[in-house]
Amino acid sequence: MRTSIATVCLSGTLDEKLRAAAHAGFDGVEIFEPDFLASPRSPEDIRGIAADLGLSLDLYQPFRDFEGVSPELHRANLRRAAAKFDLMTRFGIDTLLLCSNVATAKSGDDQLAASQLRDLGDLAAAHGVRVAYEALAWGRFVDGYEHAARLVRLADHDAIGICLDSFHILSKGHDPEAIETIPGDKVFFVQMADAPQLSLDVLSWSRHYRVFPGEGAFDLGRFLGHLLRTGYDGPISLEVFNDTFRQSDPEETAIDAMRSLVLLQEQGRDWLDRHGGLGSAGGALAARERLDLDVAPAAAPPVDFNYVEVRSDDLDALRTALAQLGFADRGVHRSKPVELWTQGAARLVLGPTGGVGSAPAVAGLGFGVVDQDAAAARALAFRAAPVAREQAVGEERLVGFRAPDGSEAFFGDAGDGEPHWIGEFGTAGAADGQVDEDAAGTGILRVDHVNLAQPWQHFDAAVLFYSTVVGLAATPSTEVAAPIGLVRSQVLRTADGGVRVALNLAPSGDTGGAILPQHLAFATDDALGVARAARARGLAPLPIPANYYDDLDARYELDPGLLASLRELNVLYDRDAAGEFLHFYTGAIGSVFFEVVERRGGYEGYGAGNAPVRLAAQYERRRAGSAADAAVVAGPR
Numbered sequence: 001m002r003t004s005i006a007t008v009c010l011s012g013t014l015d016e017k018l019r020a021a022a023h024a025g026f027d028g029v030e031i032f033e034p035d036f037l038a039s040p041r042s043p044e045d046i047r048g049i050a051a052d053l054g055l056s057l058d059l060y061q062p063f064r065d066f067e068g069v070s071p072e073l074h075r076a077n078l079r080r081a082a083a084k085f086d087l088m089t090r091f092g093i094d095t096l097l098l099c100s101n102v103a104t105a106k107s108g109d110d111q112l113a114a115s116q117l118r119d120l121g122d123l124a125a126a127h128g129v130r131v132a133y134e135a136l137a138w139g140r141f142v143d144g145y146e147h148a149a150r151l152v153r154l155a156d157h158d159a160i161g162i163c164l165d166s167f168h169i170l171s172k173g174h175d176p177e178a179i180e181t182i183p184g185d186k187v188f189f190v191q192m193a194d195a196p197q198l199s200l201d202v203l204s205w206s207r208h209y210r211v212f213p214g215e216g217a218f219d220l221g222r223f224l225g226h227l228l229r230t231g232y233d234g235p236i237s238l239e240v241f242n243d244t245f246r247q248s249d250p251e252e253t254a255i256d257a258m259r260s261l262v263l264l265q266e267q268g269r270d271w272l273d274r275h276g277g278l279g280s281a282g283g284a285l286a287a288r289e290r291l292d293l294d295v296a297p298a299a300a301p302p303v304d305f306n307y308v309e310v311r312s313d314d315l316d317a318l319r320t321a322l323a324q325l326g327f328a329d330r331g332v333h334r335s336k337p338v339e340l341w342t343q344g345a346a347r348l349v350l351g352p353t354g355g356v357g358s359a360p361a362v363a364g365l366g367f368g369v370v371d372q373d374a375a376a377a378r379a380l381a382f383r384a385a386p387v388a389r390e391q392a393v394g395e396e397r398l399v400g401f402r403a404p405d406g407s408e409a410f411f412g413d414a415g416d417g418e419p420h421w422i423g424e425f426g427t428a429g430a431a432d433g434q435v436d437e438d439a440a441g442t443g444i445l446r447v448d449h450v451n452l453a454q455p456w457q458h459f460d461a462a463v464l465f466y467s468t469v470v471g472l473a474a475t476p477s478t479e480v481a482a483p484i485g486l487v488r489s490q491v492l493r494t495a496d497g498g499v500r501v502a503l504n505l506a507p508s509g510d511t512g513g514a515i516l517p518q519h520l521a522f523a524t525d526d527a528l529g530v531a532r533a534a535r536a537r538g539l540a541p542l543p544i545p546a547n548y549y550d551d552l553d554a555r556y557e558l559d560p561g562l563l564a565s566l567r568e569l570n571v572l573y574d575r576d577a578a579g580e581f582l583h584f585y586t587g588a589i590g591s592v593f594f595e596v597v598e599r600r601g602g603y604e605g606y607g608a609g610n611a612p613v614r615l616a617a618q619y620e621r622r623r624a625g626s627a628a629d630a631a632v633v634a635g636p637r
């Protein structure tokens with residue numbers, strides 16, 4: 001499948017955009033007119049640069065407000081179009097994107113619009129170019145692709161075809177199935193964008209929230225499936241608008257964009273496989289070979305967390321908190337400045353930060369997979385950047401990739417029992433790799449979830465990274481009220497919940513995770529027991545206000561003994577139709593904190609209703625100053 005991207009999707013100068021698109025492996029670009037107008041370069045210059053980079057110039061866009069106008073305006077519009085056709089000839093671009101009229105159309109008469117499009121077709125043909133007509137979701141008279149297709153049919157001109165843009169179609173709730181009724185050779189161009197499900201006017205939604213495929217909520221695999229059945233074999237181009245990529249590095253955005261197209265091709269193939277393939281149309285059958293879908297090799301999703309790596313400048317505070325939670329000190333690594341703490345299958349690797357601007361507190365996530373090579377091959381096909389890992393002779397191989405926030409995702413062996421690499425720890429440590437059974441607890445079983453605060457520029461890219469490179473499934477995003485604003489939150493997980501990663505949108509200006517720390521949640525089947533034992537070892541949990549427990553009582557009519565224990569131990573509670581949830585928190589330790597969770601029955605949530613209480617309690621602590629946090633890690637009381 002030929003890939004393309006509109007220059008509007010990338011930040012920087014036109015030169016930078018072209019370079020980024022080429023480096024990410026795109027076959028071509030759409031030249032977005034404002035990018036050209038702002039460039040000091042001539043069309044011939046740009047044509048030469050694109051050719052040197054191996055990029056085709058697939059489309060010039062947008063041309064606006066043409067059809068359905070008065071005769072005088074029509075004459076002026078044709079003059080305007082002729083100038084653009086001349087320009088396109090200099091660029092060597094053969095297709096102009098025409099948006100449906102949003103401003104100057106005086107009539108919704110299809111015959112008038114079609115005859116004006118036919119005139120435009122004559123003019124385009126005379127210049128050796130063609131026009132792709134696109135229904136904008138907020139068009140004055142034409143706001144749907146089926147209407148646009150009808151006008152193209154009425155215009156009946158070789159140089160007039162349609163541009164299908166997934167956003168305009170799916171944002172209106174239009175069914176993409178009728179795409180199959182459009183002849184493939186009348187589809188002149190295709191633009192793809194995803195978007196989160198919002199109830200917002202389509203113009204604002206389009207201009208501020210479009211994201212790359214896989215980062216939003218649209219079913220684009222189905223869209224692509226219907227499209228391929230027309231026999232279309234032109235480029236699939238990305239066209240997103242939002243407030244984020246404009247402030248991001250174009251090279252990174254372009255990789256993210258390419259990753260989304262690899263995912264889209266897999267989703268399209270899967271949809272076709274489930275829905276009868278390309279159908280019986282002869283031409284369409286050949287299309288699949290011509291399209292040559294670039295699909296990543298399959299790999300099973302991760303099974304569990306192999307380990308979590310936390311970096312901190314206050315390792316003593318982390319050690320104290322982990323010891324209070326019952327973790328065992330397993331000693332230091334034999335060749336790296338890191339140490340291992342474990343309890344059950346929860347494994348934490350602690351190390352110092354690399355200084356200012358280094359990776360976030362949760363610097364690495366190890367995912368247990370059944371086939372490391374397959375997982376790595378899939379990650380590479382999704383254009384993930386491998387992380388070089390120094391490896392001493394005999395040390396277990398771990399394959400790693402850089403996540404958008406600068407942290408690292410590693411694939412290790414899933415399996416029963418401890419990973420082999422554990423043997424690399426303990427040679428120099430006091431604990432000698434052995435668990436001190438007396439000091440350690442046994443209530444914590446494994447990591448339940450990891451909660452990563454994401455810089456706002458990387459949130460969408462992180463959703464795509466964890467769903468493609470790591471292989472988790474994205475669930476719908478939610479918003480949580482906090483004293484510092486609304487916090488967007490989205491969980492990516494495996495079907496059985498063995499791996500859960502929650503992403504939270506860090507408030508802007510939150511450098512170093514001071515406002516929204518990263519956090520690790522450990523699973524237990526006895527939260528009250530773990531809380532009690534931790535308290536005996538000196539842990540002061542995050543204090544929860546009495547008001548909260550009064551409300552719990554009012555809502556749930558809890559057993560008085562249970563309520564008293566929750567209140568006494570600062571354990572929070574939630575319940576839904578499937579089960580119950582008990583959880584408590586430590587205070588923040590630098591830019592990380594810990595949570596212990598107990599899921600009863602089939603409870604699958606995260607106590608979202610309790611998040612405002614937790615966030616307010618943490619806010620309170622922060623305001624009270626570091627003295628309060630110091631108390632969290634003080635010795636036994």
Ligand SMILES: O=C(O)c1ccc(O)c(O)c1
Pocket residue numbers: 061062097099134136165191206207239
């Ligand atoms: O928002 C717009 O104006 C606009 C312009 C060109 C497009 O292809 C599009 O989908 C939207």
Ligand SMILES: [Mg+2]
Pocket residue numbers: 134165191239
């Ligand atoms: Mg478009």
